[in-house]
Amino acid sequence: xxxxEALKQQAGIEACKFVxxxxxxGLGTGxxxxxxxxxxxxxxxxxxxDIVGVPTSxxxxxxxxxxxxxxxxxxxxxxxxxxxDGADEFDSExxxxxxxxxxxxxxxxxxxESQAMVVVADERKMVDTLGAxxxxxxxxxxxxxxxxxxxxxxxxxxxxCRMAGDNPVVTDNGNYIADAHCGPNLSQPVELEIEIxxxxxxxxxxxxxxxxxxxxxARKSGVETIINPNGRITN
Numbered sequence: 001x002x003x004x005e006a007l008k009q010q011a012g013i014e015a016c017k018f019v020x021x022x023x024x025x026g027l028g029t030g031x032x033x034x035x036x037x038x039x040x041x042x043x044x045x046x047x048x049x050d051i052v053g054v055p056t057s058x059x060x061x062x063x064x065x066x067x068x069x070x071x072x073x074x075x076x077x078x079x080x081x082x083x084x085d086g087a088d089e090f091d092s093e094x095x096x097x098x099x100x101x102x103x104x105x106x107x108x109x110x111x112x113e114s115q116a117m118v119v120v121a122d123e124r125k126m127v128d129t130l131g132a133x134x135x136x137x138x139x140x141x142x143x144x145x146x147x148x149x150x151x152x153x154x155x156x157x158x159x160x161c162r163m164a165g166d167n168p169v170v171t172d173n174g175n176y177i178a179d180a181h182c183g184p185n186l187s188q189p190v191e192l193e194i195e196i197x198x199x200x201x202x203x204x205x206x207x208x209x210x211x212x213x214x215x216x217x218a219r220k221s222g223v224e225t226i227i228n229p230n231g232r233i234t235n
Contacts, residue, residue: 004122007122007220008031008218009035010218010223011032011035011122011217011218011223012033012034012035012036012038012216014120014225015084015118015216016040016043016084018082018084018118018233019040019082019084021048021049021050021051022050022051024052024053024054024072024077024079025080025081025083025084026053026084026110026113026114027040027053027054027055027064027069027083027084028056028083028085028107028110028120029055029057029059029085029086029101029103029106029107030085030086030101031086032086032120032122032218033084033085033086034063036120037053037060037064038067040053040067040069044068044070045068051070052069053069054073054074054077054080054110056085056106056107056110057103057107057172058172059101060103074113077113079114080110080115081115081116082116083110083111083114083116083118085098085110085117085120086101086119086121087125087215088100088125089125089130089131089132090119090212091127091128091129091130091189094213094215094231095130095209095210095212096130096207096209096211097130097131097135097136097186098206098208099135099137099138099177099206100133102136102138102162102169102171102172103172104136104138104204104205104206105138105171105173105175106173108204108208111208112211115232116213116214116231116232117211117214118212118213118215118216119212119214119215120216121216121217122218123217123220126215126217127184129186130184130186130189131183131184132183134180134182135155135179135206136177136178136180136205137151137159137177137179137180137202137204137206138173138175138176138202138203138206139175139176139201139202139203140175140203141168141174141175141176142201144168145161147178147199147200147201148160148178150199150201151178151180151196154196154199155182155196157180157181158181159178159180160178160179161176161177161178162176162178175203189207189209190209192207193205193209212228213231213233214226214228214233215228
């Protein structure tokens with residue numbers, strides 16, 4: 001395991017400290033939060049942790065089953081106690097870009113049903129202004145070229161359909177992903193999210209605003225937990 005992966009593992013495990021028995025837990029998607037899922041499976045097996053999980057992707061569902069995390073459907077829960085997920089970028093206001101793993105729609109549905117959101121990330125994801133990471137936007141396959149044209153006009157930047165070889169990437173929901181190469185200038189992400197969602201053909205956008213309550217950050221110097229002073233986690 002290289003040093004970056006080791007730090008991701010430490011952060012993923014550290015995030016599990018927010019999880020207590022009796023909780024309903026949203027299980028995120030990505031290379032860092034996978035360590036959280038594995039650690040939760042270990043705690044269930046070795047420590048008797050009593051939780052149920054709601055996965056945000058088919059990949060996470062497969063991993064959770066493998067490590068022994070019992071799963072339920074989100075529709076069966078009035079709400080979730082917490083969701084632990086990754087991020088592609090986060091800023092000082094705890095706004096996020098997510099969707100690099102093409103799971104943003106399910107991730108946002110689970111996040112909005114959760115009473116708290118903890119993000120696990122490495123220090124490369126911490127930015128002054130969002131946008132260096134291309135902004136993922138889930139769009140319908142129907143006339144997706146027209147939707148991409150509308151997004152290009154709105155954002156005034158290059159927007160392309162994410163491809164897997166010769167074919168578009170297809171999400172777990174049967175949609176496509178458009179990546180907007182805006183550059184690090186998304187200084188008003190709340191307003192931008194509203195404008196993007198007005199475009200017919202857009203299903204959801206990977207701006208997660210006013211959702212994140214804490215970031216468990218893997219730095220070269222070690223793991224640090226940063227609490228959002230305006231969030232829902234107080235200790």
